[in-house]
Amino acid sequence: MRLARPVVVGLLGLLLTSCALIREPGGRYYADDGPPGGSGPNPASVPNPVPRAEALSAIGNAPYTALGTRYYPVATAKGYQERGLASWYGRMFHGRHTSSGEVYDMYAMTAAHRTLPLPTYVKVKALDTSQEIIARVNDRGPFIGGRIIDLSFMAAKKLGIVARGTAKVEVTAITPAESSGVRSKSPVNRIFLQAGSFRLPGNAETLQRRLVAAGLRSTEVIEARVNKTLYYRVRVGPVREVSDIDGQVEKIRQLTGVTPRVERK
Known part of the structure; x- marks a missing residue:
């Protein structure tokens, strides 16, 4: 979905870039963003996907800046309908985290939108063929003029736009009868930010001291055994407010050069 995207919200610090931004002007897509050897379901x-009421993601719904533009995600998708260009992104980002913290699956029916709440279900209709799909928005983007939605590879495949790269579409939000929302100042159920993982306890303690000195006082070192190997993990949390997550993610990224892993306990 992206090219050199700056840190925006939470896990947007993974520098995801819109597939739309790596596409040639003529609309053709690069083969290395599709499935290996044309494989895949x-x-x-x-x-x-079947639309259902879901709580808003704990991250990815706060205001953010991308490519010099400030975006303000809306609190509700009710009544949303828009026409514009759709693009898609594929295996270059398969397995990476989305803005909502979920792992991107190029074979799932998902999408990215700049301001719709995460998650939101949308109906996407190709205006030239009247083909329709339903996708679940769990990511941010695209950040290029005229493009209103980035589809996963599978969503684009079902809509028939993979070979073209982009297509004119109509996007309509589907709002279930009931919705359980999480507002920016609501308590979060035990979210931790893993800032680092080390084999040597001294390295973990050094990072812990740096984080505390930077104002992240709720920092601890925990032991974790993976395949019989003992690791010392440094984590911040639990994060008490949704509105605190983005600032803490950015502070950790600046200190370590790595976007922290979000853990829900």
Whole structure:
């Protein structure tokens, strides 16, 4: 979905870039962003997601800046409908984290939008063919003029726009009858930010001291055994307010050069 995207919200610090931004002007896509050797599930076997009421993501719904523009995600998707260009992104970002903290699956029916709440279900209609799909928005983007939505590879495949790269679409939000929302000042159920993982306890303690000195006082070192190997993990939390997450993620990234891993306990 992206090219050299700056840190925006929470896990947007992973520098995701819009597939739209790596596409040639003529609309053709680079083959290395599709599935290896044309493999992957048959689109006919992948159903549209069934819209349901979901709590808003704990991250990814705060205001953010991308490519010099400030964006303000809306509190509700009710009544949203827009026409514009759709693009898509594929295996270059398969397995990476999305803005909501979920792992991007190029074979799932998902999408990215600049301001709709995460998550939101949308109906996407190709205006030239009237083909329709349903996708679940769990990411941010695209950040290029005229493009209003970035589709996962599978969503684009089912809509019939992979080879073209972009297509004119109509996007309509689907709002379930009931919705359980999380507002920016609501308590978060035990979210931790893992700032580092070390084999040597001294290295973990050094990072802990740096984080505390930077104002992240709720920092601890915990032991974790992975495949019989003992690691010392440094984590910040639990984060008490949703509105605190983005600032703490950015502070850790500036100190360590790495975007922290979000853990829900």
